[in-house]
Amino acid sequence: MRARIFIVLVFVFAARAALAQELTPQQEAEVHAIGNHANCLCGCLTTINECPHPHCAMKAQERAVIIADVKAGDNEPKVIQDLVLKYGVKILPSPPAKGFNLTAWILPGVGLLGGLVVAVDITRRWRKARVAGPAEQPAPDPNLLAAIEEEMKDVLS
Amino acid sequence: MLLGIAILITAGLAFLVVMPLLAAEGGSERALPIDVTPQADLKRRRAVIYENIQDLDFEHKAGKISGEDYQAMRQHYLSEAAQLMLASEESEAMNDRDAYIEREVAACRARSRPPQESYVCPKCGYENAVPVKFCGECGARIAGKK
Amino acid sequence: MDRLGSVGLIAALGFAIYGMVAGAVAGKLRSARILKSAERAALGFLGLITMAVFALEYLILTNNFHIAYVAEHSNRSLPVYYKIPVLWSGQEGSLLFWTWLLSIYIGAIVLLNRKKHRQLMPYVISICLGVGTFFSLITLLVANPFLVLSLTGAHGLAPYTPVDGGGLNPALQYPSMVIHPPMLYLGYVGMVVPFAFAMSALITKQPGDNWIRVTRRWAMVPWMFLGFGIILGGNWAYFVLGWGGYWGWDPVENASLLPWLAGTAFLHSVMIQEKRGMLKVWNIVLVIGMFFLSIFGTFLTRSGVVSSVHAFAQSNIGPFFAVFLGVIVLFSLTVLFLRLDFLKSDNRLDSVLSRESGFLFNNWILLSAVFAVLWGTIFPILSKAVEHVTVTVGPPFFNRVMVPMGLLLLFLTGAGPLLAWRKTSWDSLKRNFAIPMGIAAVTGIILYAAGVRYFYSWMALFLCAFVASSVIGEFYKGALTRMKFAGENFLQAIYNLTMRNTRRYGGYVVHLGIVMLFVGFAGLAFKKQATALMQPGDLMHIKDYLIRCETLKSGDTPNYVYETADLSVVKDGHALGILRPQKRFYKASQQPISHVAVHSTLSEDLYVVLEGRDQATGKAIIQAFVNPLVTWVWLGGSVVFLGSLLALIPSRVERAMDEIRKPKQEVAEKEHAG
Known part of the structure; x- marks a missing residue:
């Protein structure tokens, strides 16, 4: 346990040290921006910037990769690509719109449109059934109407 | 100690659960009463329409519906209510015919039995087993308590 | 005590099994005494689980x-008010808690x-205790x-x-965490009740509409608790997790949202059935869906199928839940198919431009959202099965997909009340829309x-103005009408208007709460963030705030x-x-946690987190x-809750309807006399 904490601390130190080493403000902003577009894989299910664990080793490791890449002059897509190579697709906050993962993006839209078609169809069928249905009832006789009015007063009072 | 209490509680509850099964079948508790009779259902359906009419009247007064739509829809609701009212009257008439026969039979029976034993409904002739204000079968008032 | x-627990299981069987038998034989026995078994179940x-x-x-459970989740120095929630902070205890609720x-x-409901009750008890059997098992x-x-x-052993024990997870040691799980569970668990009533009505072929009213009423209760539980969860996440947000589209959050959305759809479309006798099959499907999704949510979060911050330790309860x-x-579905003939529609749609079709489209959006x-939520599982690659489906996905749907729904929230039942002519439509649209513009x-x-954000706020003015307009127009025709003063008119139809006007209050929620959501796009290393005397700027570190x-x-x-x-x-x-x-659990400090106003929150100390410099890391607009989310959630309570009060007409269960002979007698 103690040893593990120590290793974590070393990582934090390493990351902080790397961070401290001459990043221009512009580079720092870039690192921050990329941190919003890559997941922390410690199990927190948030992005690197949002990970709630202050001394998260995973976050530090990933950030170190980003910093190294940024220093090497890579732009954001390239850094992300590098992260995906190193850690897998799960580092992306949402699935890439390619191959099977494309269905993730398409299906909700298909569902929405399909639902619309069904809803419009239902209203249409309701309307048709109405037109084909029995014609208007003849006016009810006055006695009945009087009884209805009386009952209505009784119920609603 | 605690275990004993737990088992005792369980046994007590089990006894309460079994007790109704041991009671003799009979009385007005015999079968599950109908919650809403067909007659009452017709009236409830009319009540829904009345509520709709009330809403419609209100929306018209509030100026949300034009006069033409309002008249047409009100007419529509009224004729729906009229149909339900007719259905009500028909089933009532049927009940009356059945009730007449049952009443005669009941009267026959009543003559051959001491009257205090049962609470015969004056309308449908059903013999209620316990003192009741309303008939358990048709819901009519039992005479003398108007 | 453990004995x-x-x-x-063992006895409760016995009572549940007995009650499940006895209820079904009582229903089949229509026997009052067996029903009585089943009812007592149900109460016995309550007593025994309470004992446990x-x-x-x-x-x-x-x-x-x-x-083991106590050792794992509690410790000596835990304050008493945090010892009570230990009951529902772990897998085993929370399942017992579920069963208890x-x-x-x-x-x-x-x-x-x-x-x-004597005819309905046997099967209602049977179904509820059937679920009880599963959970006690x-x-x-x-x-x-x-x-x-x-x-x-x-x-040997x-x-x-x-x-000493391992202690309660520090993240759970927070006031709203004490009430969040009970509220949420009350929502999840309560979905059983409308399900049981609906199924029972189908099995017994209940005539009339009494059963759908009681089903709706019982659907409203868990729906209200679930919604409130979700908001409290967001509140907890905001003040405890320290990442500055309240909703992360986490699988567990999604799992609670699903039955809530389905319930919202049901509460709307059921009105068409009550008023017009239409959409009966659809409503049953929604009731089934609500119940299914609430159990499915429990399954998702308990079985470890999806990874989540909230997920309980991986366990072997998954297969049981799947079965x-x-x-x-x-x-x-068997019950539904056997009773399709019983669910015939009474009426037809008069016009596409009507309240009915408004509700239909509301259901379209809500179900698409579900x-x-x-x-x-389940895509990562599918992706793993198909492609053997783990993907993350996170906030960017859900925001892209859900925000447009949310806005459409918000629009319908405002448009619905402007449509009349059955038919709305173009003229009146234009007239009704003019003022709210004008205000929104x-x-x-x-x-x-x-x-x-x-x-x-602009669209959300624009629509918020539209919906708010349309809802307030409903109250205002209604009150004016009452003042004119019943001679009441404004307050009386508002009161009577609301009490005469609590469901509608309670619903409008809920809509106002939803508007406030969306106002809060609109603020998300304007979030600002800054981090600084600070020691006493250091300054930090964020937006127009100036923060000075006084002491550590x-x-x-x-x-x-x-x-x-x-x-x-x-500031300024x-x-x-x-x-x-x-x-x-925390000593017992050896876990750190941040307690956030927030300065809240209606327009914005300043939210600061002490992340820890920087090892190199010893300075405090302040984020x-x-x-x-975050405060609007909490306000909106509370308004939704209050509006739901209002809608649960029986209105005058509903009470009158309740009286018409036994035929009143007076009416018949009057007619005979007349």
Whole structure:
């Protein structure tokens, strides 16, 4: 346990040290921006910037990769690509719109449109059934109407 | 100690659960009463329409519906209510015919039995087993308590 | 005590099985005495589960660490008010808690319906206790909270009592966490009740509409609790997790949203059935869906199928839940198909431009939302199965998909009340829309001028203005009409208007709450964030706030050690006081947690987190956020809750309807006389 904490601390130190080493403000902003577009894989299910664990080793490791890449002059897509190579697709906050993962993006839209078609169809069928249905009832006789009015007063009072 | 209490509680509850099964079948508790009779259902359906009419009247007064739509829809609701009212009257008439026969039979029976034993409904002739204000079968008032 | 609990659980299982069978038999034979026996079994179930719950609470409160559950989730120095929630903070305890809430619902139904719904009750009890059987079985066999700790020693297994327990997860030691799970569970569990009533009505072919009214009423209760639970969860996440947000589209959050969305759809479309006798099959499908999704949500979060911050330790209850879900689907669809003829529509749609079709489109969006959330939540599982690659479906996905749907729904919220039942002519439509649209347009222009340029936020606020003015207009027009025709003053008119139709006007209040929620959501796009290393005397800027670090303190309590930063805040030359974010390290669980400090106003929150100390410099790492409009989310959630309560009060017409269960002979007599 103690040893593990120590290793974590070393990582934090390493990351902080790397961070401290001459990043221009512009580079720092870039690192921050990329941190919003890559997941922390410690199990927190948030992005690197949002990970709630202050001394998260995973976050530090990933950030170190980003910093190294940024220093090497890579732009954001390239850094992300590098992260995906190193850690897998799960580092992306949402699935890439390619191959099977494309269905993730398409299906909700298909569902929405399909639902619309069904809803419009239902209203249409309701309307048709109405037109084909029995014609208007003849006016009810006055006695009945009087009884209805009386009952209505009784119920609603 | 605690275990004993737990088992005792369980046994007590089990006894309460079994007790109704041991009671003799009979009385007005015999079968599950109908919650809403067909007659009452017709009236409830009319009540829904009345509520709709009330809403419609209100929306018209509030100026949300034009006069033409309002008249047409009100007419529509009224004729729906009229149909339900007719259905009500028909089933009532049927009940009356059945009730007449049952009443005669009941009267026959009543003559051959001491009257205090049962609470015969004056309308449908059903013999209620316990003192009741309303008939358990048709819901009519039992005479003398108007 | 643990024996008392175990006996309680075993006996409760027996009572549940008996009651399930007896209820069905009573329904089949229409026997009043068997029903009575089943009702008593249901109350016995309540009593026995209560006994087990009290036993576990006693064990927790008295630090009985020989019980594995207590040793794992509690510790000596935990304050009493955080010992009570230990009951629902772990897998085993929370399943017992679930079962307990279920038994309370069952007890309430039995006691409230002693004289009512006699035909429905046998199957209602049977179905509820069937679910009770499943949960007591799980609690007893798979996740028993009364298991005793033991160690393998020289003589085989020997009981073992640790000196102190592992402690409650520090993230759970927060006030809203004490009420969040009970509220949420009340929502999840309560979905059983409308399901049981609907199924029972189908099985017994109940004539009339009484059953759908009671189903709706019982659907409203869990829906209200679930919604409130979700908001409280967001509140907890905001103040405890320290990432500056309240909703992360986490699988567990999604799982709670699913039955809520389905319930919202049901509560709307059921009105078409009550008023017009239409959409009966659809409503049953929604009731089934609500119940299924609530159990499915429990399954998702408990089985470890999806990874989540909230997920309980991986366990073997998954297969049991999968089987149970299968049973639910099989049972409910069988009942539905056997009774399709019973669910014929009474009426037809008069016009596409009507309240009815408004509700239909509302259902379209809500169900599409259910589908999209469900899809996004289970997609990682599918992807793993198909492509053997783990993907993350996170906030960017859900925001892209759900925001447009949310806005469409918001529009319908405002448009619905402007449509009349059955038919709305173009003329009146134009007249009804003119004022709200006008107000919305003015608001939109002002917002644009004020610099709200982000499309979704602008659109949300524009629609909020539309909906709010349409809903307030409903109250206003209604009150004016009453003043004119009934001669009441304004307050009387508002009161009578609301009380005469609590469901509609309570619903409108809920809509106002939803508007407030969306106002809060619109603020998300304007979030600002800054991080700084600070020591006393250092300054930090974020937006127009100036933060100065005054002191850094540390301290010790029996439960945790802490560090606090005292930060004084100045905005536009006005001192706003001192914010004290805290970093705690809990001794028992050996876990750190941040306690956020927030300065809230209606327009924005200043939110500061003490992340810890920078090892190199020893300075405090302070993270600050400016979160616009967050307060509106909490306000909106409360308004939704209050509106739901209002809608639950029976209105005058509903009470009149309740009276018409037995035929009143007077009416018939009058007609005969006349």
